[in-house]
Every structure is written in structure tokens, then in C-alpha cells.
Amino acid sequence: MLSLAVVLPLGCSSPQPVAGAIEQIDGGFQITVPVLWADPASGASGVEPALVWAGDDAATDFRIDLRDLEAKGAGAAWQAASATAAAVGSLYSGLDPRDVDVSFTVTGPIDGPSAGAALTVGVLAALRGDALLSGVTMTGAVSPDGTISRVGGVGLKLAAAKEAGYSTVLLPPGNATLMVSGTNETVSAVDAGSDLGLDVRHVSTIAEAYQQLTGMPLTPGADVPYVLPASVRDAGAQTARDLIANTAELVARVPADAAERPVLIAGLARAEELLAAGDAPSAYALAVEALLVAGRVNTARRYDSVIAAKGLDAARDLLIDEAKTAVAEASAALVEGSDIDGLGMEQVVLLPTALAWSAYARASLEGLASSVPGLDTREGILAGADVLSEARDSIALLQPDALEVVRAMPSRPLPSKDWAAEYLSGYTNFLARAGEANAAYIADVVFPSIPSASVGTDDVRSLKPVLDQSRMAREALSTATEEIPREIQDAAIAITDFVSTGMFIAATQEAGITGFNLVSDAPTITDASSVQASVDSLLGIIAGASSQAAARGLDAGYPVWSAEWGSAAFTELSQQDRLGAGAVLAFSELAYDVVALQMLLASSLDQRQAAAS
Numbered sequence: 022m023l024s025l026a027v028v029l030p031l032g033c034s035s036p037q038p039v040a041g042a043i044e045q046i047d048g049g050f051q052i053t054v055p056v057l058w059a060d061p062a063s064g065a066s067g068v069e070p071a072l073v074w075a076g077d078d079a080a081t082d083f084r085i086d087l088r089d090l091e092a093k094g095a096g097a098a099w100q101a102a103s104a105t106a107a108a109v110g111s112l113y114s115g116l117d118p119r120d121v122d123v124s125f126t127v128t129g130p131i132d133g134p135s136a137g138a139a140l141t142v143g144v145l146a147a148l149r150g151d152a153l154l155s156g157v158t159m160t161g162a163v164s165p166d167g168t169i170s171r172v173g174g175v176g177l178k179l180a181a182a183k184e185a186g187y188s189t190v191l192l193p194p195g196n197a198t199l200m201v202s203g204t205n206e207t208v209s210a211v212d213a214g215s216d217l218g219l220d221v222r223h224v225s226t227i228a229e230a231y232q233q234l235t236g237m238p239l240t241p242g243a244d245v246p247y248v249l250p251a252s253v254r255d256a257g258a259q260t261a262r263d264l265i266a267n268t269a270e271l272v273a274r275v276p277a278d279a280a281e282r283p284v285l286i287a288g289l290a291r292a293e294e295l296l297a298a299g300d301a302p303s304a305y306a307l308a309v310e311a312l313l314v315a316g317r318v319n320t321a322r323r324y325d326s327v328i329a330a331k332g333l334d335a336a337r338d339l340l341i342d343e344a345k346t347a348v349a350e351a352s353a354a355l356v357e358g359s360d361i362d363g364l365g366m367e368q369v370v371l372l373p374t375a376l377a378w379s380a381y382a383r384a385s386l387e388g389l390a391s392s393v394p395g396l397d398t399r400e401g402i403l404a405g406a407d408v409l410s411e412a413r414d415s416i417a418l419l420q421p422d423a424l425e426v427v428r429a430m431p432s433r434p435l436p437s438k439d440w441a442a443e444y445l446s447g448y449t450n451f452l453a454r455a456g457e458a459n460a461a462y463i464a465d466v467v468f469p470s471i472p473s474a475s476v477g478t479d480d481v482r483s484l485k486p487v488l489d490q491s492r493m494a495r496e497a498l499s500t501a502t503e504e505i506p507r508e509i510q511d512a513a514i515a516i517t518d519f520v521s522t523g524m525f526i527a528a529t530q531e532a533g534i535t536g537f538n539l540v541s542d543a544p545t546i547t548d549a550s551s552v553q554a555s556v557d558s559l560l561g562i563i564a565g566a567s568s569q570a571a572a573r574g575l576d577a578g579y580p581v582w583s584a585e586w587g588s589a590a591f592t593e594l595s596q597q598d599r600l601g602a603g604a605v606l607a608f609s610e611l612a613y614d615v616v617a618l619q620m621l622l623a624s625s626l627d628q629r630q631a632a633a634s
Contacts, residue, residue: 043152050150051078054143056136057181057190059174066177068158069186071140072126075147077116095246096135101462102162105523106137108455109163111143112619113227115569119447131139131187133466134526135172137163138193141227142234148425151235158182159191159230165523166612167227167562168555171195175210181267183217190214191233194223194551214361226558228383240565247567249585253578254301257586260422261305265292267418268308271315281318285311286596291593302582305422306590310602312414320410321403328399337396340405344390347413351383354416358424359509361441365432369441369505370624371579373425373448373512374617380517382412384494388486423579430578438505445512446502448620452512452519453495459522460492467526488525491518520612552604553595556588573625580591580614580621587611 043052059066103125111118116449123144138161146153160176160178160634161169171193182190198207214221224230231239272285277437288311296304327336358376361369396402435441495518498511563584567577594603 043146043150045150046074047076049074050147052143052147052153052474054139054146054153055187056139057158057160057178058136059177060175064177066174066181068181068187069127071136071143073123073140073143073147074126075110075121075123075144077122077148085273098462098466099127099136100458101466101526102134102137103140103456104455105134105163105165105526105540106140107142107521108452109137109165109167109227110141110148111451113141113145113167114148115600115619115622117444117447117623118451123147125209131356134162134462135160135174136226137161138169138224138230139234141167142231143387145227145231145239146235149237151237153234154236154508156186156188157191157234158185158187158189159224159229159234160228161191161193161196162225162527164612165520166559166608166615167526168559168608169193169226170527171222175199176201176213179210179214179217179219179221183219187219189220189222189233191222191230193225194225194554197551201295225555226562228562229558238246240562240569245568245571246564247571247577247581249581250429250431250576250578252429253430253576253582254427255584257305258296258301258427260425261292261296261301261308264305264308264312264418265289268312268315271319273312275318276316276322279318279322281314285315288597299394300589302585303589303593305586305591306606307420309586310590310594310606312418313411315527316410316414317407320406324402324406325399328402333399333402335395336402340396340402340409341390344386344405344409347409347416348383348386348390351379351386351412351416354379354420354512355383355513356506358420359506359511359513361435361438361505363426363437365430366435366441366624367432367576367578367621368427368430369435369509370444370621371427371430371617372424372509373445373516374613375427375579376420376509376513377517377520377613378415378420378423380494380513381521382415384491384517384521385487386412387490388488391486391490423583426582427579431576433574442505442508443502444576444624445505445508446500449498449511449515450500451510452515453498456491456495456515456518458520459519459526460488460495462526463488463522487524491521494518516613516616520616524608524612548618552591552600552607556591556607556611559615560584563611563614563618566615566622568616570621570625573622575621575625577618577621582615583610583617584614587614 043050045051051072054071054073056069056071057066058069107123107125108118110123111121114121125140137158141163142153142159145151160172160175162172163169175196176199179190192210196210199210199213200207211221222233224233228239272282272289275282275285285347288307292304292311293305294308295301305370324336324340327339355376358379359372363374364372385408390403396405398440400534494514498515499507502508505510564580567581570577587607590606590610591600591603594606595601
């Protein structure tokens with residue numbers, strides 16, 4: 022099992038540098054991880070030596086047990102950081118999480134999610150038996166896909182690293198600059214570090230951080246690059262062709278005076294051009310974006326007409342009724358999509374991530390049906406109409422496309438339905454516990470930090486009904502192993518909850534709790550190069566993982582196809598000066614693809630599978 026033990030702070034952390042010492046204890050490895058922390062309110066900062074123990078024992082069952090930690094009064098921020106670190110570290114280890122045992126011990130201050138990246142590296146290093154390099158420390162929040170997000174108090178943390186004798190500090194790309202204390206002047210973090218005699222380096226992903234902290238690669242290089250099978254590429258091209266046709270019908274219904282119409286027509290023309298040139302992923306990406314935009318425009322016009330003819334109350338009632346109907350459609354899509362008739366091992370393991378379209382749509386719709394803040398205004402109703410439109414498009418079109426690609430994959434025989442149910446149940450339980458810790462952080466830290474006067478459709482708090490529904494779906498999951506269709510549905514819910522809550526925390530860290538609403542225009546992004554660097558890093562991880570899978574006789578067709586069109590969305594939309602929209606699509610897809618590939622890799626090492634076969 023995974024147990025998280027913590028001792029409450031008794032004093033300041035030691036000013037002595039932590040060397041990343043590692044020792045073999047109780048069948049596993051214990052490693053000392055130097056974690057930077059800061060309290061901007063008091064001006065205090067330091068380097069906390071956190072002890073991470075991890076072992077790989079097939080006799081254990083993975084679970085994130087926070088009861089001891091909670092009994093000692095540790096806060097939700099620490100719980101979220103440690104649980105996410107355990108989950109991401111276990112995913113990236115390539116091991117079956119049911120066979121992983123991890124514990125943390127901390128005697129001094131840790132400032133929540135900003136410790137996540139360092140703790141994740143600690144989990145991985147302990148599982149692999151790699152020592153940390155002396156003189157290197159870091160700060161950064163970790164997302165479910167392994168990307169590293171910006172944090173606060175960087176100036177204080179750099180000073181603490183210098184005081185404790187460190188020579189190198191790793192920072193997220195989002196912390197490229199920092200504010201000079203007492204002024205509005207910003208300076209380069211690299212220059213600020215240099216002034217202190219520190220070598221400041223930016224790392225985008227856990228793989229990069231691992232290399233810098235241990236001197237060892239997290240994953241071996243791809244000796245033979247994975248090649249997408251013709252059957253999967255053909256299926257992807259067919260979904261692109263069909264989606265372009267379906268979207269064209271929606272675009273034809275967009276009013277001639279709509280500002281979006283020329284852009285939509287140009288986007289579809291570009292998609293058809295790319296498809297004819299053989300670039301199906303880019304064509305599909307543009308078709309997805311055009312589908313979502315056209316659906317939002319048409320739905321908004323319809324609700325504006327209802328408001329004009331019957332008033333706000335009638336429009337709100339109609340919206341809630343339609344959301345309830347769509348909830349039933351999402352539930353039916355989950356049940357239908359969990360049919361494994363004719364599917365092999367890889368297809369069954371990857372099926373839950375393909376069903377994330379319906380799982381997330383259902384949570385969004387249930388949140389909408391519960392009447393989110395702001396539905397008594399035109400703006401709130403139109404924001405809700407956006408949710409309804411995107412969810413229905415996801416259920417009716419994007420979900421079937423994902424399943425078509427999964428079913429096109431080459432796949433070796435399924436060892437047994439019992440093996441598949443047990444394997445997915447293990448993932449459901451461990452990701453659900455991580456999602457629970459994330460939800461506690463959101464409830465206890467994120468939402469209370471927002472002044473109540475600011476609540477509205479343009480506020481992050483308007484996402485609360487969606488997160489509440491995701492939480493209720495997670496809490497309803499069974500910890501016992503069920504029949505395979507139910508386990509596939511449960512795994513889809515747990516994966517969606519883990520990814521969405523983790524990405525939410527990372528996004529609020531990155532954006533400072535601004536620029537979020539129920540469904541909004543994409544965030545404004547001014548630095549395309551940093552986003553591109555993160556996308557490239559994730560694609561490198563996906564390439565390495567898919568190559569490893571192929572070396573083990575496994576096909577990774579679905580997540581690789583998804584990553585191709587997700588990253589193509591950023592490339593194509595950035596050329597249209599729509600960086601935010603492209604980034605949303607890219608990171609949404611890549612996050613699930615990383616989780617899918619780690620699940621696939623672990624399945625090949627599952628000792629239970631060997632026994633079952």
C-alpha cells in the first residue's frame with residue numbers, strides 16, 4: 022500500500038545542504054529530497070529534507086492512505102502535493118501501481134503543490150534506486166501529464182537555496198521572470214540566480230527534472246521509433262473525413278452575420294486541403310476546433326432567441342432540462358463504449374482513456390443541470406449553452422471517433438476478462454485516491470482564496486458544480502473488482518477526475534486564479550515558444566513510451582494518434598494567432614495520452630497477467 026506519514030513542523034529546516042542520499046531499507050529505497058519552500062507573507066524560506074521511501078512488491082496493493090497524515094493535522098495542500106507526486110511517479114515508473122509502496126516523512130514546512138515536482142522525482146528515484154546529485158534542488162507544481170507549472174515565492178526560494186549551500190536550482194518555465202521586492206520591476210530568474218552565484222535552469226517536464234536531479238535519463242532513447250500502423254492511420258483519416266463533413270453542416274447553419282463564420286469556412290477549407298495532402302491529424306484538429314466553435318455559435322443564437330421571446334427564466338429552465346437529457350446521453354455512451362467484444366489487450370487497457378470524452382461531458386452536464394452561479398443572467402445562460410454544446414458534440418461525434426481508432430489498433434489477445442477487470446480496478450482505486458486529495462486542495466485552498474464579491478460566470482468558482490459532480494462520481498466508485506464493462510466505466514471516471522483536478526490545480530498555480538470560467542474563450546498566451554517547448558517535451562515522452570511499448574510487443578495506436586492531432590491543433594491554430602485555443606486542445610489530449618501510455622506499459626509487466634495467461 023501507499024502510506025503517507027508526516028510529522029508536524031517542530032522548527033526551521035536545517036540550513037545544511039541535502040545531498041540526495043539514498044539507502045536500501047525494508048526491501049525498497051529511501052531517498053532524501055531537498056524541497057524548496059517559502060512563505061511570502063512572513064518572508065521565511067528554506068530547504069526542507071523530505072524522506073521518500075518506495076518499493077516494488079507484487080504482494081502489496083497500491084492505495085494512497087492519508088489517514089495518518091490527516092490525523093497529524095497536515096493541510097490539504099501537502100496532501101494534494103504528496104498524493105499527486107505518488108500517482109505521477111508511479112505512472113511514470115512503468116510499474117503496475119498495485120505493486121508500488123511509497124511513504125513520505127517530513128519534519129518541517131512544505132508549501133503544498135510547489136513541492137510536487139521534487140517529490141515526484143523522489144518517488145521515481147526511490148523506485149529505480151537512483152541517487153540525487155549533490156547541490157541541486159528545485160521547486161514546481163506537477164500536472165498529471167508530468168509537466169511542471171509555475172509557483173510563487175521564487176525570489177525567496179533562490180535566497181534559501183544559496184543560504185543552504187546549493188549551486189543549482191531547477192524552476193518551471195513559467196517562472197522565467199520574478200518581481201524585484203518592493204518594485205514593479207521584473208528580472209530574469211536566470212540573472213537573479215546568477216547574481217546569487219546560482220545556476221538556474223528551467224525544466225518543463227518530470228523527465229527533464231529527473232535528468233537534471235539524478236544525471237540519469239528517465240526513459241531510454243527510442244532505438245526504433247514507433248510507427249503508427251496503417252489500420253490506425255486509415256481510421257484516423259476516415260474520422261477526419263467524416264468530421265469535416267459533419268462540421269460543414271453545422272457551419273452552414275451559422276448565421277451569415279456571425280463574426281466567426283469566415284474563420285470557420287477558412288478553417289474547414291484548410292482542413293480539407295491538409296486531408297488531401299495526407300496530413301490527417303492536422304485536418305482532424307482543425308475540424309474539431311471548427312466543430313466546437315460552430316456548435317457554440319449556433320447554440321448561443323438559439324438561446325438568445327429563447328431569451329428574447331420568453332425571457333431569462335424560460336431559457337434557464339430549458340437549459341437545465343436539455344442538460345439533464347444530455348446527461349442520460351453521456352451515461353449511455355459510457356455503457357455502449359465499454360463493450361469489449363472482439364477487443365484485445367491493448368484495446369481494453371486504453372479504452373477508459375478513449376471514453377474520457379463522455380466521462381468529462383457527463384460531469385460538465387451534471388454540473389450545469391445543478392444550476393451553476395450566474396444562470397439568472399444572459400451571459401450566464403450563454404456560458405451554460407456553451408457547456409451544453411461542447412458536451413453534446415463530444416458525446417455524439419468525438420467519442421465515437423476515439424472508439425473507432427481504438428478498434429482499428431492491432432492488439433494481442435486479452436489474457437482474460439478477469440485479468441482486465443482486476444488490472445483496471447487497481448488503476449481506478451489509485452487514481453481515485455489521488456483525485457480525492459486534489460479535490461480537497463481545490464476546496465480548502467483554491468476556492469477560499471477568491472473574494473466572494475468576485476464570484477460570477479467569469480470566475481474560477483463557477484467551475485465548482487462541475488468539480489462537485491466529478492467528486493460525487495468518484496466517491497460512487499466501487500473499490501472491489503467488478504465485471505469488466507463496469508471497471509472500464511469506473512476507470513474512465515477515475516482517470517478523468519485525476520487529470521481534470523490535477524490540471525485545474527496546475528492551471529490555477531500558473532494563472533494566479535484568473536482567466537477561468539465555466540466555459541470561456543481560450544486563455545491569452547503571449548509566449549508561444551514556452552508552450553511549444555512543453556508540447557515538444559511531452560511529444561518526446563510519448564515517442565519514448567510508444568517505442569518501449571512496441572519493443573514489448575504492444576501497440577500504442579490510440580494515444581499516438583491522439584497526440585498527433587492534439588499537437589497539430591497547437592501548430593495550426595498558432596499560425597492563426599489563436600495560441601490559447603491551440604494550447605487548450607494540445608494539453609487536453611496530451612495529458613490523457615501520457616496516462617494511457619503509462620497504463621499500457623505497466624500492463625506488459627503485470628505479474629498477474631503472466632499468471633492469468
